[in-house]
Amino acid sequence: MAESNCTQVTEFSLMGFTEDPVTQATLFLIFLLTYLVTILGNFGVIVLIRASPQLRSPMYYFLGNLAFVDLCSSTIITPKMLVDFISEKKGIAYAGCVAQVFIFDLFGMTECFLLAMMAYDRYVAICHPLVYPLVLSPKCCFQLVTGSYLVGLANGVGQTIGMSRLSFCGSSVIHLFFCDISPLISLSTSDTTLSHIILRTSASLFGVSSSLVVLVSYVAIISTILSISSAEGKRKAFSTCASHLTTVSIFYGTSCFMYLKPSSDSSKEEDKWAAVLYTVVTPMLNPLIYSLRNKEVKEALRKLLLSKPKMFCSLCKQGSPCPGKPALSWV
Template identity: 85%
Template sequence: MVGSNCTQATEFSLTGFTQDPATQVTLFLMFLLVYLFTILGNLGMIVLIRGSPQLHSPMYYFLGNLAFVDLCSSTVITPKMLVDFMSERKGIAYAGCVAQVFIFDLFGMTEGCLLAMMAYDRYVAICHPLVYPIIMSPKCCFQLVTGSYLVGLTNGMGQTISMCNLSFCGSSTVDLFFCDISPLIALATSDTTLSHIILRTSAFLFGVSSSLIVLVSYVPIISTILSISSAKGKHKAFSTCASHLTTVSIFYGTSFFMYLKPSSDSSRGGDKWVAVLYTLVTPMLNPLIYSLRNKEVKEALKRLTQIK
């Protein structure tokens, strides 16, 4: 426990990636382009889905929400990181750090749940096509999406409460480019048992359960696709799942590496680039993955651009 003479940190320093000025400029330009593509891609996907009647279906309803979540989760991280590249002093106030933890964990867990709901949607569409409109009704889709945001909110509040119960009286240097709960727990000078319990419980309860939904959904999906006699039918059925599988693999792979690895494994240098994948690269890639591999999206975009 921390003594009564503890002076609580009011600001944290972020180490970022490098101290070399030339490298910082290069990284600034690279991540600025990534962020611009993220904004354009996800906003474009939202506008396209809302403006195209042929995309008003459950799958694209989930995809529109995924684009919104990617936009928000990237925005809470990237602008501050870009400013730090151009600043000598890379600091963030305690309140700003708390806000980053809350918002990022809210939208991060929401994305995991949305990906699980999208897997369930594909399961119903491929394995039970005759009752698909009944099961995936607008009311059901709304409830599934709302539930995803509520799970994300619960996770964000849990991680924020965890951080607020910690004392930071020693080093205030976070060895990352944003405030994440894992390195903050490592910095704490008070008892971190409760924080570790909240982090692990949240990861297992929400993260692992949502990934199991994806796994359980895709076992019958793959079995059904393989039972289709025509090659054209197999290709069409698999093409509707390929984009989702790609996104799921990147998101869950990097998330589990960051939050479920042993506490003794502290290769923070490698962690930074893994964190780049799920905080910056994945939100940029999602709209590209779904647009380039999706015939309906490409046709809707063509119709929208032809409107005079």
């Protein structure tokens, strides 16, 4: 609870990467390009999956939602960071900080579980291919994705409630380029017990459980692949999960470095760049990884680019030419 003699902070200062104007301009251009690639890549994946009948399998249903989550999580962080590069005052209002914590934690945890669901999808496809259509039915996939968003929502609400009970009467300087719950807890001048409990419970209950699903799934996948006698069979089996394994390695690697590494004053600069990988680079890499390493995605993109739109009669819906009914529309 707030202290009686406390003057509550109404705005936080975000520490940038450097004060040198030339370096700031260079970083601004780099991060702007990264954000544009993120937007185009993830939006392109969503459009491609919706427009391509051959990409209607459960794996691409999960991938489309992953692209949406990456779009949202990147958008809540990067535009504000870009503005700070060209602004003298690098501040964020308390309400804006709360919004960043809520949305970032919502989509961050959602991504954890989406990656876990994608690992489970690869496990069923490789280890139990005969029952794959039955186990991962459209209804089941919808329930798994909905559950991922609900877990993310619970995490976001919990972290926001914990932050709302904190008092900030001392320093208002956050040594990151966005509002994250961990540095905010360290800035608080009030009792942080509840916030620590929520943070640790969330990490233990949600983070560990999703990572265990990934770990167990890939242990079973690797065991199954090694039991395949032919080298070609092993290669084909591994190629179906190589993109997801790459994505998981990047996401969990940067996340563990960011949140499990012991904090110290000497590591603040390292934390900033680890946060860049986690919040900016990873959302950009995901669509590139799935595009460059996935033959089905590349083939679907090729067909979409080479396909020609057909003209249909707007009245009888028959292909052109339609005798006696020249009114045509593009569909």
